[in-house]
Amino acid sequence: GESQDSSDMEGINRIAYGLDFGAGYEFNLKGLVLLAEARYYLGLSNQIKDPEEGAYIKPNGITFGIGIKL
Numbered sequence: 001g002e003s004q005d006s007s008d009m010e011g012i013n014r015i016a017y018g019l020d021f022g023a024g025y026e027f028n029l030k031g032l033v034l035l036a037e038a039r040y041y042l043g044l045s046n047q048i049k050d051p052e053e054g055a056y057i058k059p060n061g062i063t064f065g066i067g068i069k070l
Contacts, residue, residue, distance in 0.1 A: 022040070032068060047059065
């Protein structure tokens, strides 16, 4: 495979910050508890160093999770 050249990351900020929102719910099913969760990450930082006017990359994401509580 190709090795990643450090110059590939030269124009990118390595630190990102933002807000994280989430909610979860527990479902009781005959002695078993099912957990469901959803989270949204809203990136507030521009990942481009010295961007041209109107250019931006902001990380945003949605995650979903399920689990079982015994």
